[in-house]
Amino acid sequence: MKIVVIQGPNLNMLGVREQNIYGPMKLEQIHAQMKDFAQQNGVEIEFFQSNLEGEIVDRIQECYGDADGIIINPAAYSHTSIAIRDALAAVSLPAIEVHISNVYKREDFRQKDIVAPACASTIVGFGPFGYHLAMIGMLQILNEIKAMKEMQQSQAQPQQ
Ligand code: DQA
Numbered sequence: 001m002k003i004v005v006i007q008g009p010n011l012n013m014l015g016v017r018e019q020n021i022y023g024p025m026k027l028e029q030i031h032a033q034m035k036d037f038a039q040q041n042g043v044e045i046e047f048f049q050s051n052l053e054g055e056i057v058d059r060i061q062e063c064y065g066d067a068d069g070i071i072i073n074p075a076a077y078s079h080t081s082i083a084i085r086d087a088l089a090a091v092s093l094p095a096i097e098v099h100i101s102n103v104y105k106r107e108d109f110r111q112k113d114i115v116a117p118a119c120a121s122t123i124v125g126f127g128p129f130g131y132h133l134a135m136i137g138m139l140q141i142l143n144e145i146k147a148m149k150e151m152q153q154s155q156a157q158p159q160q
Helices: 027-040 053-062 075-079 082-091 129-156
Strands: 002-007 044-049 069-073 095-099 121-124
Touching (some): 002 027, 002 053, 027 044, 069 082, 121 129
Parallel strands (some): 002 044, 002 069, 095 121
16 A cells, blocks of 8 residues: 655745744654654555645646555645645545644635545644544555455355
8 A cells, every 4th residue: 555645835844934833843754753654554655745736736646546545735735726626636546634733723814725625534733743643544544445345346256
């Protein structure tokens, strides 16, 4: 099983940017923790960060036929990007959206999340721990899909 983690604009500045909102942890540290958890659970994981909307769309499209699930923090693009929403819908993979901060306690322009409807779930306001919750959630979703496929296959087998 392979999970791709996609990080949007300014998340490369974690640990520097607005620490009162996002905390002191750097993106590399978050990814190191996710990698440990993935290894413990026998899951392949890849990380991608971009400040450019089109590059994020390209990376989502590359997941088609290659990855089993996407964990994404589209950052500011969550509130503006129909293109990222459409890319997630196009590849039709289970996706979990993460927001480090609780966007619903913040400015009005963060109240609208265009990407969320294309995701299985959105985790907000847990700080970097939200990525760990997303990993647990993704493993649950992927195991459910696997169990469903196995059941369908066993039902398709001719009765002895
Ligand atoms: C964010 C919330 C967004 O509103 C903001 O633009 C970000 C980070 C978060 O993780 O809390 O860059 O996605």
